[in-house]
Amino acid sequence: MTQILKIKNLVLVLALILIPLSVSQSAGESFDEWTTLRVCADPNSMPLSNINEEGFENKIAQLFAKDLGWSLKYKWFPQRLAFFRNTIRSEDPKSQSGYACDVAIGASPDPEGAVGTKTYYTSTWVLVIPDTAEFKLVKTSDDLLTLDKTVLKTLKFGVFQGTPGADWIVKNGLAGQMVPFVRMPSDPKDYPGLIIEKNLAAGDIDIAIAWGPIAAYSALRVKKRKVRLIPMIGDREIRTDYSIAMAVRYSEPEWKKTIEALIKKHRTMIDQIINGYGVPIVMSDGSVSIGDSIYTRQKKTNSNAGF
Numbered sequence: 001m002t003q004i005l006k007i008k009n010l011v012l013v014l015a016l017i018l019i020p021l022s023v024s025q026s027a028g029e030s031f032d033e034w035t036t037l038r039v040c041a042d043p044n045s046m047p048l049s050n051i052n053e054e055g056f057e058n059k060i061a062q063l064f065a066k067d068l069g070w071s072l073k074y075k076w077f078p079q080r081l082a083f084f085r086n087t088i089r090s091e092d093p094k095s096q097s098g099y100a101c102d103v104a105i106g107a108s109p110d111p112e113g114a115v116g117t118k119t120y121y122t123s124t125w126v127l128v129i130p131d132t133a134e135f136k137l138v139k140t141s142d143d144l145l146t147l148d149k150t151v152l153k154t155l156k157f158g159v160f161q162g163t164p165g166a167d168w169i170v171k172n173g174l175a176g177q178m179v180p181f182v183r184m185p186s187d188p189k190d191y192p193g194l195i196i197e198k199n200l201a202a203g204d205i206d207i208a209i210a211w212g213p214i215a216a217y218s219a220l221r222v223k224k225r226k227v228r229l230i231p232m233i234g235d236r237e238i239r240t241d242y243s244i245a246m247a248v249r250y251s252e253p254e255w256k257k258t259i260e261a262l263i264k265k266h267r268t269m270i271d272q273i274i275n276g277y278g279v280p281i282v283m284s285d286g287s288v289s290i291g292d293s294i295y296t297r298q299k300k301t302n303s304n305a306g307f
Contacts, residue, residue: 031097031255037065037072040087040101040247042079044191047217047277048106051076056213056277057105060270064262075101080184084113088249099249103259107247115250117260119243120267121274122282123212124231125164126290128196128219130206131226139295141232144207145172153177158195158205165209167238179205193218201225212280216290220278229280231288231295241282 039061041049049055053062053074065072077086083104090100109116127144129135134151138144145152157174159165160183169178181195192210196218200208203225208215209232219227234240246263248256263270274281280290288295 031102031252031258034096034102035070036096037061037068037070037103038075038095038097038099038101039072040075040077040083040104042083043076044188045079046191046193047213047279048079056273056279059273060105060266063266063269063273064259067262067266073101078188079104079106084111084247088114088247102248102252102255104247107245109243109245111245111247114247115256116245116247117256117263119245120263120270121279122241122243123280124242124282124288125209125240126212126215126229126231126280127165128200128208128210128215128227128229131228138230140230140297141168144230155206156204158199158208160192160195160210163209164232164234164238164240168209168232171238193221196227197221200227212290213277216278216280229290231280231290231297233297 041057041061043049043051045055047055049057051074061072075087075090077083087101088099088104091098092100104111104114107114107116109119127141129138129144135144135147138147152174155174155177156179157165157169157177158179158181159169161180162183166178166180169175179199181199183192192214195205195210196208196215199205201222201224210218212229212231215229219229232238232240246259248259278291280288282288286297288297
């Protein structure tokens with residue numbers, strides 16, 4: 001009898017331990033009763049997103065919320081180190097899912113701390129150069145290297161450390177002309193576009209190398225001088241093109257399918273939203289669309305294709 005009681009007590013203890021776990025799992029996996037689309041986003045990263053909901057990721061989130069018939073709320077956090085740990089994986093017992101937010105509209109296809117959906121656009125790293133007669137024939141980063149040496153050797157290049165731009169500078173013997181910028185500044189008020197809006201505009205640098213969506217948006221905000229964008233040419237060692245996905249939690253395959261279905265359903269509208277922000281787009285043949293211009297690139301390898 002004593003042995004039977006011990007077994008019953010053990011079963012009861014195990015049940016008490018496992019019940020909260022099963023509730024937590026079901027809350028994360030079942031979204032049939034959700035009424036709010038909770039989006040993880042950066043509060044200061046235009047043209048992607050900002051706290052005023054002016055970015056193209058905000059517009060896509062609004063599109064999805066409307067389709068679902070849900071309200072839209074955000075968990076704001078700088079999209080830098082530990083982004084997913086502090087957003088999509090951060091527990092919040094007050095939310096319907098049990099987490100602070102349930103989807104990030106912009107992420108790599110294999111994000112650390114989450115799982116990526118199918119990708120929905122591919123962009124590239126670009127150079128923001130002076131729009132002057134001296135650079136009239138410069139259509140790509142390869143063309144820039146053909147400039148007269150007396151011109152090329154006087155240029156100051158603003159680049160982010162640890163990016164394709166920095167690799168390109170070093171590989172082409174221009175390291176002595178590089179003005180490095182911190183890729184992930186600690187101040188949340190700083191954002192990558194300042195390299196163009198502030199430093200390039202003021203003449204602190206002559207050319208900026210930045211991620212396409214950010215470069216396109218920030219270049220339009222430069223009023224003191226005329227600038228334009230040209231695509232980088234990657235090679236076997238330097239990848240320049242990257243595809244962008246959305247991100248959800250690992251344990252929610254059905255929610256992932258739902259987000260992917262929304263992407264597919266609204267493919268045309270998503271493209272229109274992104275194009276409305278002038279985002280450089282890498283097309284299936286490897287050429288790059290920037291505004292009204294199409295830049296044909298000679299592929300040096302397939303390794304840099306992000307699509």
